Amino acid sequence: MAVLPSSVAFLLLVSFSLTVNIANSQSFIGVNYGQVADNLPPPSATAKLLQSTSIQKVRLYGSDPAIIKALANTGIGIVIGTINVDIPALASDPSFAKNWINTNVLPFYPASKIILINVGNEVMTSGDQNLMNKLLPAMQNVQNALNDVSLGGEIKVSTIHSMGVLKQSEPPSSGRFDPSYEDLMKGLLGFNNATASPFAINPYPYFAYRSDTRPETLAFCLFQPNAGRVDGNTRIKYINMFDAQVDAVYSAPSSVGFKSVEIVVAETGWPYKGDDNEVGPSIENAKAYNGNLIAHLRSMAGTPLIPGKAVDTYLFALYDEDLKPGPGSERSFGLFKPDLTVAYDVGLSKSSQSPTTPKTLASPSPKSKKTAAWCVPKSGVSDAQLQDNLNYACGRGIDCGPIKPGGACFEPNTIASHAAYAMNLFYQTSDKNPLNCDFSQSATLSSNNPSKFPQNTLP
Numbered sequence: 001m002a003v004l005p006s007s008v009a010f011l012l013l014v015s016f017s018l019t020v021n022i023a024n025s026q027s028f029i030g031v032n033y034g035q036v037a038d039n040l041p042p043p044s045a046t047a048k049l050l051q052s053t054s055i056q057k058v059r060l061y062g063s064d065p066a067i068i069k070a071l072a073n074t075g076i077g078i079v080i081g082t083i084n085v086d087i088p089a090l091a092s093d094p095s096f097a098k099n100w101i102n103t104n105v106l107p108f109y110p111a112s113k114i115i116l117i118n119v120g121n122e123v124m125t126s127g128d129q130n131l132m133n134k135l136l137p138a139m140q141n142v143q144n145a146l147n148d149v150s151l152g153g154e155i156k157v158s159t160i161h162s163m164g165v166l167k168q169s170e171p172p173s174s175g176r177f178d179p180s181y182e183d184l185m186k187g188l189l190g191f192n193n194a195t196a197s198p199f200a201i202n203p204y205p206y207f208a209y210r211s212d213t214r215p216e217t218l219a220f221c222l223f224q225p226n227a228g229r230v231d232g233n234t235r236i237k238y239i240n241m242f243d244a245q246v247d248a249v250y251s252a253p254s255s256v257g258f259k260s261v262e263i264v265v266a267e268t269g270w271p272y273k274g275d276d277n278e279v280g281p282s283i284e285n286a287k288a289y290n291g292n293l294i295a296h297l298r299s300m301a302g303t304p305l306i307p308g309k310a311v312d313t314y315l316f317a318l319y320d321e322d323l324k325p326g327p328g329s330e331r332s333f334g335l336f337k338p339d340l341t342v343a344y345d346v347g348l349s350k351s352s353q354s355p356t357t358p359k360t361l362a363s364p365s366p367k368s369k370k371t372a373a374w375c376v377p378k379s380g381v382s383d384a385q386l387q388d389n390l391n392y393a394c395g396r397g398i399d400c401g402p403i404k405p406g407g408a409c410f411e412p413n414t415i416a417s418h419a420a421y422a423m424n425l426f427y428q429t430s431d432k433n434p435l436n437c438d439f440s441q442s443a444t445l446s447s448n449n450p451s452k453f454p455q456n457t458l459p
Contacts, residue, residue, distance in 0.1 A: 030057030175248030223292030269316035
């Protein structure tokens with residue numbers, strides 16, 4: 001395989017510069033801060049922890065004043081929420097909404113950067129018709145209360161939905177609301193559209209995997225190499241479940257006339273442990289899902305129906321919540337432990353995002369060759385797996401032109417050679433995150449430059 005020509009190296013440097021600039025802001029990465037626990041660190045310690053990461057937004061399920069105050073002057077966006085039982089009062093009494101704003105917003109804003117108020121959580125699938133009917137009036141009264149104190153343009157109002165509001169989600173282009181919710185959903189979407197507030201949803205590929213535990217489904221859910229799934233309507237091939245679920249959500253509002261409403265992922269995550277009878281929870285799977293999701297967001301590739309931008313995404317969750325009922329997995333979604341150490345590393349720490357030098361990206365200098373790392377296929381990997389890896393890497397936006405006929409790295413014309421090129425380029429242009437050199441455990445990091453391997457051989 002040839003060393004990258006200067007033109008390709010230049011493109012890599014430009015791509016890398018864009019990646020670094022994106023990593024410095026990463027306003028699209030948020031986290032859920034649940035409090036159903038008796039062992040959480042003090043809010044001041046959590047504020048310092050968050051400042052050491054690339055997390056730029058925090059979603060609270062309520063409006064804990066201690067947390068809101070601790071996040072003052074950090075620049076971190078704060079999402080607060082009203083509890084479901086307050087919805088009837090918010091809907092029927094404008095003064096209740098005003099008092100809520102006076103108590104939970106005005107004492108803290110703008111030092112505490114409150115950006116969004118969620119009125120309730122998963123109300124539409126709660127089964128409580130009274131709450132469902134009163135949700136929109138409650139949101140309107142909260143919006144009016146913000147307008148009255150001149151904050152209507154600064155703080156948005158919305159609500160959170162589960163994927164259960166969809167009657168159909170496969171294929172993604174046919175995403176549709178459950179008919180029993182559709183009229184109410186149109187009213188909520190009209191509010192989102194009029195106020196430029198987001199339509200927030202909780203997609204969990206983890207739950208999709210639990211209902212279909214085939215190995216290929218796991219790979220699809222974990223952003224790992226897989227054959228993909230083709231939308232028969234659009235002919236778009238989806239290579240991960242997250243994009244498929246988000247696009248199904250995007251299609252549902254579009255189908256009822258609200259194509260321009262922003263989609264926000266309010267929750268998504270993967271548990272790192274569970275009960276013995278639970279399928280899916282593990283540190284390996286949680287690290288793969290969250291790490292690959294973060295890399296996907298940082299790539300700014302977007303989804304097939306929402307291309308070219310990262311969908312604002314709030315990871316679930318900041319900490320485990322040890323008092324939550326249900327199976328063990330419900331208490332095991334935390335990215336950080338109560339002692340503020342990582343449960344498993346997914347590259348959120350600012351210290352883990354130090355830029356790689358451009359020279360290393362193109363062709364390491366002699367002085368750096370001993371410590372330089374390349375992503376290469378493991379020995380003995382089948383051609384079928386290598387072809388999946390090749391398709392996956394080239395489908396994620398990297399430049400695979402050099403391994404096409406006439407390209408500088410087309411020879412040797414073997415699957416092994418082309419896959420090695422694509423896998424390494426994908427790794428090099430994804431912040432050199434080791435999670436991006438997994439490829440369903442068919443790749444490894446090597447200090448040997450793959451461009452120096454003899455033809456048709458791999459390490």
